[in-house]
Amino acid sequence: MLRLEDINTYYGDSHILKGVSFEIKRGELVTLLGRNGAGKSTTLKSIMGIVPPAKGxxxxxxxxxxxxxxxxxxxxxxGYVPEERAIFPSLSVSENLKLPMSRSGVGLWPLEKIFSYFPVLERRRHHKGSQLSGGEQQMLAIARILIMRVKIILLDEPTEGLAPMLVREIAQILKETKKTGITMLLVEQNTRFAVEIANRHNILHEGKIAYQGDNDEFKADEETQRKYLAV
Ligand SMILES: Nc1ncnc2c1ncn2[C@@H]1O[C@H](COP(=O)(O)OP(=O)(O)OP(=O)(O)O)[C@@H](O)[C@H]1O
Ligand SMILES: [Mg+2]
Structure with missing residues (x-):
């Protein structure tokens, strides 16, 4: 579904991604883990063409x-859900969900279908974006992308700054979403959350892929987790 080969990306003269390669098969949930500044968000922006790679x-x-x-x-x-959770604060939840444009040839998901995945959003449908909690805003940001019937969703640290209860709720939603067959690339620093939902993991370290492994292998590999991740 998605394959990166030897991606090199720069900001001006700073060489950030130094030959990043990995792939994701249809229906998989694959992570990109790594410490602050490793280049995780830059990888997503390179995939989306926001910061185009110089090579690869x-x-x-x-x-x-x-x-x-x-x-x-x-x-x-x-579909791309950036770290900044791009929702419209002055519009209601329903209005936020009606804004995405349908891609040519594919209609939007009906609102009822979105609400079946995100019951909280249905209860808050008349609230403004700015009145939602951080967790609800994250759910709305994900829902706004799913409604477009995307084939893959790129998520940049969806659990950042959320209380543990909400992290569990987001995990549940992503598990349910995965059952629809959608492919997901998840950028995370929360390893506990990542191992609960992912099939495979990639670790980015100083702009290079330092580790690739399936979920069971990664969970057992405490040395790798200590070496490359904040644990
Ligand atoms: N617009 C930019 N201009 C110049 N340098 C940038 C820019 N955005 C990011 N960087 C630098 O690129 C490197 C990688 O940043 P990136 O945001 O991809 O890291 P990250 O892995 O997503 O980190 P975090 O976990 O903190 O979100 C960092 O050294 C960062 O300072
Ligand atoms: Mg980032």
Whole structure:
């Protein structure tokens, strides 16, 4: 579904991603873990074409998307939930969910379907975005992408700053979402959360992939976790 080969990305003269390669198969939930500044968000922005790589190729669902513009990549069915949770604070939950545009040839999910995954959003449907808690805002940000029937969703630290109870709730929602067959790339620093829901893991360290392994292997590998992650 998604393959990165030898991705090199710069901000000006700073060489941030130094040959990143990994792939995700259809229906998998794969993580990109790593410490602050490792280059996780830059990887997602490179995939989306927001910070285009200087070198390397990205293929998505049979298309070479390297060098394409973000709106074109999004229109192929790639959904992105950035760290900043882009929702509209002055619009209601329902209005936020009606804003996404349908991609050509595919309609939006009906609101009822979204509400069946996110009952909290149904209860809050008339509240403004700004009146939601951090966890509810994260749910709304994810729901706004899912409603477009994307093929893959890129999530940048969805649990950041959330209380443990809400982290569990987000885990539950992502597990349910995965059952619809959607493919997910999850950027995380919360290892506990990541091992609860992921099939496989990639660790990014100083702009390079330092570890790749399946969930059981990673869970048992405390040395790798200590070496590359904040535990
Ligand atoms: N717009 C930018 N201009 C210049 N340097 C940047 C820019 N954005 C990020 N960087 C630098 O690139 C490196 C990687 O940043 P990135 O945001 O990808 O890390 P991250 O792994 O997502 O970290 P975090 O866990 O803190 O979100 C860091 O050294 C950061 O300072
Ligand atoms: Mg980041």
């Amino acid at each position: 190729t990205i293929s998505f669902d049979g298309y070479d998307v390297s060098g394409q513009k973000p709106h074109r990549i999004a229109s192929l069915g790639m």
